[in-house]
Each structure stands twice: as structure tokens, then as C-alpha cells.
Amino acid sequence: MAEGRGSTLVHLLVVVLSLVAFGFAIAAERRRSVGTMYKIEGTNETYCSYNSDVATGYGVGSFLFLLSGESLLMGVTKCMCFGRPLTPGGNRAWSIIYFISSWVTFLVAEACLIAGATKNAYHTKYRGMIYAQNFSCEALRKGVFVAGAVFVVATMILNVYYYMYFTKATAAPISHKANRVSSTVGMAGYA
16 A cells, blocks of 8 residues: 555445445435325315335435445544544645535435435325315425435545545654753753
8 A cells, every 4th residue: 555545445435335325316316206196086085196115215225325435434534533643734634624524515415315215205195175276295305315416426525535635644654852862952050
């Protein structure tokens, strides 16, 4: 392994897990549940019939793949809190910036994915007697899973940069203070 480059396997796993999460998020958006309202003959009651619930599974799958990629990276880097300290300098500063940014985008992506999966799973079966004219079946709005997918890609990019700068900051030698036990200029007064 080259000095300060990091493990290629970690880079590859984080990218692959994030791309799989992205694919699941896009698949979830394309397969959202759509409800159709039907009226029961002879009464004023209506009910909703939904076509598919596979988007919920895709959303949860995307959530889990992104979570596993983030967990892998935080486990390898020990979440920057434990292990070897980072050397002061630009690499440490960029590492901290990318660390915070990746966590923010990760939390937003996870929120979009789990909220989309939850809302997609919610179905209204029976409406009862409806006296209003423009009731419709509950359905997930377009773009929730797409927003999650965009933040998945942003998280992936920030995670790659975070790991790159983290390995550079830990690979640099830690500067130690010079051992001044035998200095030539004494600071003590004359006895």
C-alpha cells in the first residue's frame, strides 16, 4: 500500500455499496405505489386499489446498503475519534470537513429513503361515504426517492474524499518536540 493512499478495497467497497444503494433508490422511485379509486355500486362508498408495494422494499434496501457503506468506512477510520491522532495540517482540516459533510448528507439521504419507504407502504383501503368531490388515494409524492438517490451519490463522493484525506493525515509522521535534555545554553542562574 502506498504511503497515505488508503486501502483500495475500502474505496471499492464504499463506492460499490453506495452505487447499489443509488440503484435501489432509483428503482424505488420508478416503482412507487399508485392508487386507483373504485366506487362500490349501489352505495356511495369508495375504496383504493394499489398496484404494487415493491418500492418499499427497494427503499429499505437502499437504506441498508447506504448504512452498511457508512458503517464500513466509520469502522475502518474508527470514526476519527479513536486510534492514531491526525497530524496537524491541511489534510486533517479537509478530513474533518469531509467527515462532517458526509455525515450530514448521509443523514439526509437516510431520512429521504426511510420516509419514502414508510409513506409508500401506507395505503388507504376504504374511504367510506365521501361527500367531497376531489378526494384521491394516498400516494407517495414524486421525487422523494430521487432526493435520497442524489444524497446517496453526494455521500459516496464525500466519503471517498474523507477516506483519502484521513489516510494522508494518519500516514504523515507525528512531529515530536526535540529532546532538550542536554542543551548547550543553560537557563539556570549562577550558584
